[in-house]
Amino acid sequence: MDATKLLEYLGRSMGAEDLVFNTQGCASLLFDNRIALNLESDREAGRLHLYIELGALPSHGRERVYRTLLEGNLYGVQTGESALAVDPVTEAVVLCRSLWSEEASGTAFVEIVRTMVSCADVWQRALANGSLDGAPLAAAATGVHGTNHDAEHGPMVRV
Numbered sequence: 001m002d003a004t005k006l007l008e009y010l011g012r013s014m015g016a017e018d019l020v021f022n023t024q025g026c027a028s029l030l031f032d033n034r035i036a037l038n039l040e041s042d043r044e045a046g047r048l049h050l051y052i053e054l055g056a057l058p059s060h061g062r063e064r065v066y067r068t069l070l071e072g073n074l075y076g077v078q079t080g081e082s083a084l085a086v087d088p089v090t091e092a093v094v095l096c097r098s099l100w101s102e103e104a105s106g107t108a109f110v111e112i113v114r115t116m117v118s119c120a121d122v123w124q125r126a127l128a129n130g131s132l133d134g135a136p137l138a139a140a141a142t143g144v145h146g147t148n149h150d151a152e153h154g155p156m157v158r159v
């Protein structure tokens with residue numbers, strides 16, 4: 001399904017029938033008056049980029065913050081398969097994801113958006129509260145509870 005149809009499907013599922021990309025191929029949705037999901041369609045590449053700004057990168061304790069963000073990215077467990085990053089221009093922490101729009105179904109796209117917004121909620125609150133302490137922050141949002149670490153065999157995913 002192309003990006004335009006994915007956005008239309010998302011809009012219908014949310015009761016927003018007129019949801020469309022602007023002339024630059026961008027759209028933005030605001031959830032709970034604080035979580036702004038930005039969508040950018042790269043039609044030539046067939047990619048759809050989604051990102052949510054979580055907040056400013058703290059000026060102090062960056063090593064701890066970077067470690068927490070990297071741990072959060074591990075296997076996509078704490079990010080719902082999205083990625084945490086730092087925008088080098090704005091120094092904002094972002095949750096981002098790109099997908100091949102033609103390979104996504106409407107229902108899968110709605111689930112991706114739901115999961116991203118849920119994870120962004122947890123990470124955004126932790127960043128605002130200064131509680132990026134390395135704990136599994138977004139596991140509750142994704143419904144996944146992470147990996148099992150075994151001293152002899154290293155990290156293992158439990159199935």
